[in-house]
Amino acid sequence: MSVAAPTDxxxxxxxxxxxxxxxxxxxxxxxxxxDKFATSTGQPTNAVFxxxxxxxxLLRDEAPTHVAVAxxxxxTTFRTEQYExxxxxxxxxxEPFRGQVPIIKQLLETxxxxxxxxxxxxxxxxxxxxxxxxxxxxxQVLICTGDRDxxxxxxxxxxxxxxxxxxxxxxxxxxxxxxxxxxxxxxxYPDLAALxxxxxxxxxxxxxxxxxTAAKWIGQYDGLDGVVxxxxxxxxxxxxxxxxxxxxxxxxxRLNALVADLDLPLGPExxxxxxxDRQELxxxxxxLEFRTLRDRLFAMLPDEGEESSAAVAASALELAVLAEGExxxxxxxxxxxxxxxxxxxxxxxAAGDAWGVAIADAAGQAAVFDLAEIAPADERALADWxxxxxxxxxxxxxxxxxxxxxxxxxxxxxxxxxTELAAYLCQPDRRAYDLxxxxxxxxxxxxxxxxxxxxxxxxxxxxxxxxxxxxxxxVRASAVRDLADVLTAELGDRGATALLSDLELPLVDVLARxxxxxxxxxxxxxxxxxxxxxxxxxxxxxEAYAVIGREVNLGSPKQLQEVLFDQLGMPKTKRIKTxxxxxxxxxxxxxxxxxxxxxxxxxxxxxxxxxxxxxxGLLRSVGADGRIHTTFQQTIAATGRLSSADPxxxxxxxxxxxxxxxxRAFVVGADYETxxxxxYSQIEMRIMAHLSGDEGLIEAFRSGEDLHSYVxxxxxGVPTDEVTAAQRSKIKAMSYGLAYxxxxxxxxxxxxxxxxxxxxxxxxxxxxxxxxxxxxTGVVDQARATGYTATILGRRRYLPDLVSDNRIRxxxxxxxxxxxxxxxxxxxxxxLAMLGVDRELRRRGLASRMLLQVHDELVLxxxxxxxxxxxxxxxxxxxxxxxxxxxxxxxxxxxxxxGVGGSWHDAGH
DNA sequence: GATACCACGTA
DNA sequence: CGTACGTGGTATCC
Numbered sequence: 001m002s003v004a005a006p007t008d009x010x011x012x013x014x015x016x017x018x019x020x021x022x023x024x025x026x027x028x029x030x031x032x033x034x035d036k037f038a039t040s041t042g043q044p045t046n047a048v049f050x051x052x053x054x055x056x057x058l059l060r061d062e063a064p065t066h067v068a069v070a071x072x073x074x075x076t077t078f079r080t081e082q083y084e085x086x087x088x089x090x091x092x093x094x095e096p097f098r099g100q101v102p103i104i105k106q107l108l109e110t111x112x113x114x115x116x117x118x119x120x121x122x123x124x125x126x127x128x129x130x131x132x133x134x135x136x137x138x139x140q141v142l143i144c145t146g147d148r149d150x151x152x153x154x155x156x157x158x159x160x161x162x163x164x165x166x167x168x169x170x171x172x173x174x175x176x177x178x179x180x181x182x183x184x185x186x187x188x189y190p191d192l193a194a195l196x197x198x199x200x201x202x203x204x205x206x207x208x209x210x211x212x213t214a215a216k217w218i219g220q221y222d223g224l225d226g227v228v229x230x231x232x233x234x235x236x237x238x239x240x241x242x243x244x245x246x247x248x249x250x251x252x253x254r255l256n257a258l259v260a261d262l263d264l265p266l267g268p269e270x271x272x273x274x275x276x277d278r279q280e281l282x283x284x285x286x287x288l289e290f291r292t293l294r295d296r297l298f299a300m301l302p303d304e305g306e307e308s309s310a311a312v313a314a315s316a317l318e319l320a321v322l323a324e325g326e327x328x329x330x331x332x333x334x335x336x337x338x339x340x341x342x343x344x345x346x347x348x349x350a351a352g353d354a355w356g357v358a359i360a361d362a363a364g365q366a367a368v369f370d371l372a373e374i375a376p377a378d379e380r381a382l383a384d385w386x387x388x389x390x391x392x393x394x395x396x397x398x399x400x401x402x403x404x405x406x407x408x409x410x411x412x413x414x415x416x417x418x419t420e421l422a423a424y425l426c427q428p429d430r431r432a433y434d435l436x437x438x439x440x441x442x443x444x445x446x447x448x449x450x451x452x453x454x455x456x457x458x459x460x461x462x463x464x465x466x467x468x469x470x471x472x473x474x475v476r477a478s479a480v481r482d483l484a485d486v487l488t489a490e491l492g493d494r495g496a497t498a499l500l501s502d503l504e505l506p507l508v509d510v511l512a513r514x515x516x517x518x519x520x521x522x523x524x525x526x527x528x529x530x531x532x533x534x535x536x537x538x539x540x541x542x543e544a545y546a547v548i549g550r551e552v553n554l555g556s557p558k559q560l561q562e563v564l565f566d567q568l569g570m571p572k573t574k575r576i577k578t579x580x581x582x583x584x585x586x587x588x589x590x591x592x593x594x595x596x597x598x599x600x601x602x603x604x605x606x607x608x609x610x611x612x613x614x615x616x617g618l619l620r621s622v623g624a625d626g627r628i629h630t631t632f633q634q635t636i637a638a639t640g641r642l643s644s645a646d647p648x649x650x651x652x653x654x655x656x657x658x659x660x661x662x663x664r665a666f667v668v669g670a671d672y673e674t675x676x677x678x679x680y681s682q683i684e685m686r687i688m689a690h691l692s693g694d695e696g697l698i699e700a701f702r703s704g705e706d707l708h709s710y711v712x713x714x715x716x717g718v719p720t721d722e723v724t725a726a727q728r729s730k731i732k733a734m735s736y737g738l739a740y741x742x743x744x745x746x747x748x749x750x751x752x753x754x755x756x757x758x759x760x761x762x763x764x765x766x767x768x769x770x771x772x773x774x775x776x777t778g779v780v781d782q783a784r785a786t787g788y789t790a791t792i793l794g795r796r797r798y799l800p801d802l803v804s805d806n807r808i809r810x811x812x813x814x815x816x817x818x819x820x821x822x823x824x825x826x827x828x829x830x831x832l833a834m835l836g837v838d839r840e841l842r843r844r845g846l847a848s849r850m851l852l853q854v855h856d857e858l859v860l861x862x863x864x865x866x867x868x869x870x871x872x873x874x875x876x877x878x879x880x881x882x883x884x885x886x887x888x889x890x891x892x893x894x895x896x897x898x899g900v901g902g903s904w905h906d907a908g909h
Numbered sequence: 910g911a912t913a914c915c916a917c918g919t920a
Numbered sequence: 921c922g923t924a925c926g927t928g929g930t931a932t933c934c
Contacts (some may be wrong), residue, residue, distance in 0.1 A: 023914080030911090030912080031911090031912090082915070148919090164910090230920085333919095391918085557914085557915055557916075576915080577913095577914070577915090578915080581915085582915085582916085583916060583917080584916080584917075606916085606917085610916090610917065610918075614918075628912090641920085647920095648918085648919085650918090650919055650920075651917085651918040651919035651920085652918080653917075653918060653919080654919070654920095655918085655919085659918080683920095684920085726914095823920090850918085853917080854919075854920070855920040856920065
């Protein structure tokens with residue numbers, strides 16, 4: 001593309017891209033986690049990565065014919081000479097950043113992009129000078145900088161790209177954009193900045209004067225000179241403040257004026273983009289260990305082998321121009337093949353809407369529709385196709401598409417592949433699966449700007465639908481279609497084909513209906529609860545303040561540390577990054593030692609504020625239908641669990657009595673008879689018994705005796721009915737701890753016993769249940785050898801850190817390896833159970849429905865007269881979820897307990 | 910305004 | 921020095 005072959009470009013106006021190197025690199029440094037971006041030799045690379053990524057995007061999207069990057073030199077400039085405190089508040093440059101600037105310069109050299117510096121001046125002055133010269137030569141100029149002073153350079157030929165979020169999102173500051181944001185034309189922006197001040201430059205403004213007031217004055221008096229001349233006329237407090245700070249304001253204005261007539265070694269004509277030094281670039285990228293970035297950079301070049309074929313495939317995308325009523329025929333002509341579907345819209349449960357749809361086939365033929373404008377015949381054809389279970393479709397994040405389409409009354413069926421789910425099964429530890437990232441990673445294809453936010457935020461304008469949004473939707477649909485092939489192969493390699501088609505994919509529809517149903521809320525009750533918790537907060541705070549004789553922010557760990565350790569002189573607790581912990585365990589321990597009443601009130605305050613916060617969050621989430629519709633996220637937890645968000649209904653309090661009251665607010669809906677909860681007892685321990693094959697543990701479950709008493713009797717060598725409550729709870733803690741990789745030290749902490757005793761307890765346990773120890777060591781060894789763990793359904797978790805040289809990381813990975821098969825197999829089982837329950841409810845034509853899943857528990861809403869049958873089928877499906885596993889049935893029974901009641905609280909056990 | 914950290918709820 | 925999450929507060933950075 002442009003940089004390598006400027007002649008390819010539309011050859012009208014030359015376009016100069018100017019970048020403030022230091023400013024953008026610094027932004028990148030703070031936008032990306034430094035610990036996640038380092039070479040194996042420890043060289044931090046987050047700033048280099050962020051800067052290069054941004055540069056690659058700019059080269060692609062802006063296709064400049066000329067490029068340069070300006071850098072600051074040192075800290076002293078003509079501005080610091082005029083005003084010693086200029087930029088004086090800035091901290092010392094962080095060490096991990098400092099070393100990255102030379103690397104960026106090296107990289108620019110391989111790209112043959114000039115890096116320009118001028119002692120005693122700032123990068124912005126260089127940009128100002130070059131922009132002025134370029135404009136005089138008839139060029140269009142783009143300036144990329146995080147320094148707002150550059151806004152003064154904006155005009156019809158000069159646009160500033162200002163980072164709004166990290167370095168990935170740039171605001172296009174044209175004259176109109178500057179005026180819309182600040183209320184002044186660009187040339188007046190420095191007047192405004194002089195009045196308001198600029199904290200990052202340590203230039204104080206006029207107290208009490210913000211952009212609004214400043215813009216008003218500037219408009220009123222025709223610029224800063226006028227404001228100064230008429231300072232005496234400005235009324236009110238602000239006017240007074242202006243008069244008191246006139247000198248500072250004028251100084252600010254002198255300092256924020258950019259110098260546009262520097263004598264520079266290179267002029268705009270010298271900045272024409274040149275071919276890269278590919279060899280050097282490869283070498284440098286090797287050193288930096290940038291893999292995806294290499295792909296992105298070289299994907300832009302023509303004739304670069306594999307990359308270019310992907311680029312060709314993407315550009316071969318052909319948007320069908322369909323006349324009204326032709327969609328049916330278009331679809332019919334493709335009825336046998338898998339089609340990619342992209343839905344533009346909002347995918348929120350019970351609040352979905354879709355405004356655009358793109359469909360693409362394997363050959364890159366695509367059709368796009370604006371749902372607001374679609375002709376009735378085409379809408380019918382589309383609706384039929386979407387709802388056709390026999391019309392195979394691939395969608396990225398199909399549950400969101402389901403909700404979006406549902407909002408338009410368009411049922412979705414026949415989704416035989418979901419690229420997000422497939423990528424999740426292949427790489428469960430990723431935290432995001434943006435389509436554009438997958439396209440780069442698996443197809444080496446750049447989808448272009450505007451899709452980073454993933455699902456359907458983009459507007460869908462008919463005027464644009466053959467160009468902008470419509471084309472992007474088509475690009476996405478086509479990428480999704482092509483990804484399906486690559487990911488199908490990838491899933492096969494990883495033994496996850498059935499996991500997708502038989503578990504996760506069918507679950508999408510089930511979850512979508514759970515979310516759509518939501519759970520009814522007794523809002524009046526919840527409001528009353530909020531008041532009551534609020535009163536408790538006030539009381540506890542007042543008492544806490546009374547004890548220490550002053551008011552502090554009890555929610556601030558920092559201020560609490562002052563009170564506890566400085567003012568009250570209490571013994572220090574466990575060290576954390578920012579001092580000493582004030583968590584509940586530490587406070588309880590401190591109270592036991594000091595009996596100080598402040599601690600009691602503080603803990604009470606913590607409890608109450610937490611409960612109030614939970615209630616407030618729930619109240620905010622209640623929909624117009626009086627129900628809360630959570631979102632079950634299917635691609636978040638690396639172990640295979642679901643997670644719940646907006647709001648999280650998987651962490652509603654249960655342990656304390658006050659907390660449990662919140663569960664009374666979750667009630668049965670008007671058209672139903674009761675709520676029903678069904679949960680697995682000790683599912684993780686049962687899975688441990690199954691996976692380890694330990695005869696003793698298996699027998700414990702088959703005997704039907706209380707698990708922890710049974711285990712306790714073996715460990716302590718006493719009859720089951722003589723195991724004391726204290727012994728039982730120790731055993732319980734240890735049993736669960738084992739599944740997490742608990743150490744003797746950790747166990748001792750939790751049980752408040754000596755490490756020796758904890759260690760002895762574990763020894764005794766393992767001497768009776770040796771199969772468990774063998775299993776636990778074996779699972780880690782195997783994972784180290786294969787690189788992954790696996791659940792009973794073959795769900796893998798890859799743990800490369802098992803062979804890390806870093807002990808902390810390695811041991812953390814070992815604990816993950818212990819836990820992932822257990823937690824993940826439990827997740828597999830309840831997902832199987834959900835499919836079974838759903839299938840049975842529908843097969844029998846029952847009106848009852850599932851509402852929630854909480855890891856080992858299902859909550860259902862039961863219709864009148866269906867209670868007995870629903871309970872029976874739920875017990876059956878959950879209890880036998882482990883019967884049809886690939887490697888044979890579970891070797892332990894699955895115990896299910898069921899409760900019913902008008903609220904979640906009353907239906908619980 | 911965005912990110913980091915703390916604290917804490919669940920399984 | 922126990923796994924997996926999501927949320928909301930304060931503090932802190934630009």
